[in-house]
Amino acid sequence: MVIAGLMAAGQFQLIPQAIAIGTAADTDIINKATATYNDPANPGVPLNAESNTVTVTVAEVAGLTNVPAGIVDENGGSINSNDIVNYDFLLTNTGNATNNIEIPFAAITNPDGNLSVTGFLVDLNNDGDFDDTGESNSGNPFTTDVTATGIAADASVKVRVVTTVNSGLGASEPVAIQLGNTPPNDNSAGTQNQSYDADGTVDDVFTTATTPVNGQREAAALQSSATSQSVTPLALATVLKTRAAYNPATPATTDDTITYRLDFRVESSSPNSSFTPTNLEGTTIQLSTAANGSNPVDVQRILVSDAIPENTELTNTPPTAPVGWKVVYSTSATTTRTVGGSTATAPAAAVWQTVAPASLASVERIGWIYVGPSNVADSTVSGPTLAAGSATTGDANGFRFQVVTSGLTAGGTIANIAQAFGETVGDPNNEVVYDESGDQNPNNFNDDDTPPDPTGTNYDPVNDTGVADPANQDTDNNNNNTGTGPEGEANVLAITPPGAILNGPLNQPGAVGPTNNNDDFVNKSSLALEGGGTQTATPGQTFNPAPVVFNNTFQNPSSNAGELDTVRLLPLAPNNTAVPATTPVQEATDIPDGTRVTITVGSSSAAYDYDNATGYTYVASSGTGPNFDGTANTLKFDNISPGVSINYTVTIDLPAGSQLSADRFSANGVSRAGYSVPVVAFVDNNNSGAFEFSTTPSSNNDNVFNIKIDRLYLGHLALLKEQRVLNPNETVDTDWTTNPIADVEPGQFIEYRISYVNFSTPSTTGSSGNVTLGISNLVITEDGTTGTFVPGGTAIAPPGNGTANNWALPLSTPSTTHQQNTSATLGTLQYFNGVTNLGNLDPADGATVTRYVNSVGTLTPDTAVTPGTASTYQGSFIFRRVLN
Known part of the structure; x- marks a missing residue:
């Protein structure tokens, strides 16, 4: 939680140690933090922000409570003069590592002076007796300091202070024992798990092992009764x-x-x-x-x-x-x-x-x-x-x-x-x-x-x-x-007849997709790298994406008459038969093996790894929080009243070697460009922990369910670069192609066309509540100086640059020069010579133009596109150069 807050604030510096009581000390918590560029739903937020890799090592944290555990008058009945009365205290290690607890004899005090302290016993294993080795002084109470060693996190030891009531006391005289000295010594929260002040006093009960980041802790407790007051032993x-x-x-x-x-x-x-x-x-x-x-x-x-x-x-x-x-x-x-x-x-x-x-x-x-x-x-x-x-x-x-x-x-x-x-x-x-x-x-x-x-x-x-x-x-x-x-x-x-459950984007559990409410969706796009940085969407490259979080909501609709119980959330394979067949169909192999999906609700979460042969499998020991069902290895929710919505997140972490969505689009079309993760919210009919679906509903199936799709794109813009050669009279020598063109002659024109499309899934007529993926501030730049020109050789990309454009090099005598007939179907054009802006009018033939910029603006999703066919793309821009 501390780390998440820092990330949200943009503070990505290394945190060497952070307190996380409840998690074992020295556990490494590793996070490769990124911020991602977003679609127009998050204007002004960068799509890709990077950080160094941070590893948080959980600090050892000490904790100690000391609470009254009962008073026992050994002869029963009321407490009277000369009675042997035992005062029990329960010391608990509330830290996150095994610790020692110091119990000095001087820590036992009798505030009212009406008791004589014989000594104390220590039930080290908290088994209800003081008979084990080290729990007494050869059968007698200790009268010296005792160190309870090796007390595990959350384990307790019982201390029994043995006293004798002084002679000559009348009725209603106070008889109290205090163990420890942590002001205000009134059994309030201020007496528990306080910082130990090693000031030379000898009456503190405190921890001693190693060097916890919060220092040693101390705690005190007070138990009081009165003479002629009966303290009854009672099993509770x-x-x-x-x-x-x-x-x-x-x-x-x-x-x-x-x-x-x-x-x-x-x-x-x-x-x-x-x-x-x-x-x-x-x-x-x-x-x-x-x-x-x-x-x-x-x-x-x-x-x-x-x-x-x-x-x-x-x-x-x-x-x-x-x-x-x-x-x-x-x-x-x-x-x-x-x-x-x-x-x-x-x-x-x-x-x-x-x-x-x-x-x-x-x-x-x-x-x-x-x-x-x-x-x-x-x-x-x-x-x-x-x-x-x-x-x-x-x-x-x-x-x-x-x-x-x-x-x-x-x-x-x-x-x-x-x-x-x-x-x-x-x-x-x-x-x-x-x-x-x-x-x-x-x-x-x-x-x-x-x-x-x-x-x-x-x-x-x-x-x-x-x-x-x-x-x-x-x-x-x-x-x-x-x-x-x-x-x-x-x-x-x-008990009411089963009704329905809704599951959709954040605050839109009733969203309807292209087919029905079982294929509504949230689309997100990221080119952030695991470990920091941003991937350049160069065709043919694969990379290890950073995890991406989707926000969703499921609901027991108000139309239901009663509560929903045993509601579970699970990811489904993209080709699961419960997903409508008219949805952009994906195959099992469209999710790469090793993809990890984590479902989180508040402090509860569970993670699942994908294999295209077996689907999703629970990741051992990943489940945490009050809603995690360790028997079924899912998040489970009960007592959801009608009208109640529960927000949850789905984190998709694709493995190294994942393909760019533009490459998936080029190979398989729009339906298989994204990485689709259907998530089902369902009433587990037989408490099996699995989603059991059939097209023929029966009592053996999970008939109350709703599916929504979280769809991750590794980039959602496809660019198609083509070239053609024109003769000096502007007749076509070689038409538009993506292939190499040989034997181009000086004086011929080389024309370049860059086409573009937002191929993410759009909303359709009748659908509602879906989160689509727009493109804003789209700028296409053609810069001919980013490579290295080697006469008689090849273009060489300098370090850190993914393109090898050399068509405006060398600068003294460029290999090609600008020719008019520049055009753009969308947006505006600007022309540059180096850093000098030449304006937005097409310069004259022969002008020195080294860079073209087409500011397209916005693109809505458009799936009516055929990969590789420029005429079906949403727009293009063309510029012409003459070969010198």
Whole structure:
């Protein structure tokens, strides 16, 4: 982003280091910057601007946060005199490289003086205990400085400060511990990730590794409670739910498939200081290993549950489970309680089974139980526990399952909510820890961080059935677990017959091309070189063009009744059958192998390389940003409301050896002169990640789509240079030709004709919204002094000059001299002798004219042209010389 801003401002100087937190240190970011000359849509902006090649090496950037992670009174209950109380802090390396964190013993302070500090422990691997090597002083707390070494970027260590409450304290006396000293020491943002001031103080918590460009960082945190105030250990569970994919299939509303993704966290920090986070263990469920759910036994398991939404059925697409989890099913009615043993009453508990039933339509709930790394046996009563800080959000798939609509009327909705169950390790009351999806709050905590009841969790087996009821509960409108309100929030999807999607030039998603709205286009032209400079469009030359960016927009049209989900963007081969056949037709080979197309929306992007045999293939590791779907390797968009437009860019980077468009025009005509990249916006019908098209639409195809074409020209002006020889009496000796002419005699006239055409694709009658490619300020120059004249030899081009014009050399006695009959079909003519402007009247025969300039002006696109036939070109200019 920094580099892009500098480029836009025209500041192309080398930036040796730039901060890019989140990207690993010492990563080379290489950019060969150019500015390009543009068509009249960008008047005054040069077509070709060059820069040196710049390489940005991402600097090492340090970062550190220090946040309270809970208070634990070892004997439980209220904090009182002589109690051993532990204060936990979570230190996180928020930089972009592995770092060390210095934790001085002197950094632990007791602001109120009501505690005696025994020492501290360091959970280096954040596994919930302090038993590993280096985490304690031979089992005892450290009382000296500790350096936590090799802490990876985004990794955390937990520091536990062990204290004893002083004797003789009354009620409501403050008992606080501060770790670090970063004013204002109030847990505000000003205490986090601040510049470390190495001023000789010994009470800072700070980073130490190498020499980051922003200097070392420090952070501090404060935790406070009071005597006679209870600090309850509590497992804090958060279940998350999103729609990962939606496929409308046919226009019927009874075959739509919805794929849900769930995730689960055991929090390592508490939203409320009355509770300190701890580990989660299982709660009692009935578990069967039979396909019919027979002979269940009572076991303790951590459970994530999801009631199959009303008017849907589970599909035969296998559900996924993260490592350490197992899929389970329940055919018990949703009027049963989700968890509970065989003795549960009013209502009875559901039976869960590890084998899918014969009829998936009978499944009422799908679930996942935690079996741990060792895959605990189903018959084992006590299941494994999950440490605070555990999460599935880093898993590629999380918990996934798919349903299909059934019995749903048009305009209906599908509502769903997930549940999570467990118990707090060590809780003598075995109270069920319970959370519902739709927000980021654990244990159904309220939005103001107050608990659902004084115990920190509140499971109601009668009413908490897991059946979503959006009429009486809040909803997660954005499908991203940002709902608000008490308890959880339902995920709701309106099911409507599939409508349409629009895709076109920037702010013109409804543009119509020569055939229909599947071949509207944006044309751009560039002769900028990769790495800087501008290519001279000399026939027969190839070059390595710089990348060119196209601006586009796709839209869920207002005419649609509902949202669009699982919308993807992909480049298509130029001969894809979905592109109308009447469009300027291109062949697969018209895009050179190695062409890279990058699609970008905001901070999200994905790149694809082209091969004319296989089409476009995703470039490994190129996908970035929140809209990148790493499973399908495309950008994906959900919850697009009617009338909402999304802008995106397509960057076309042609490989070295690319042909000039003028050469492609000469060889194959106007239809194959440009490099056409159709881009499709489509609703992915089966969430395959691929665009599946057929001329006979069916439920297996992606029927909701729209194509637009980004067409890059490497120059869009064709020049046809011809010559003929006239006798002194002006009869024709040799007619117009591009071939060499032999045996021209002194006194004969040589006539030169230069014809020109803008061969880019024009708009046509009935089309609208397309971005065409005009030509403005076209100036044609003929200069006879740019070469070197060698008597008896050949013309030699001097270094840096692509032409070898010597027809006005040597200057003392030129080989040819001007003859009247100069003409131009468009624009004006000027005549020069060296730098002297002779005016715009045709000079007399024999006048010294070394340069002719035809200022043509503007040219609109014109495809009614035959390459090599001057009469079909848009204009020409002719001048005559006599051979001396």
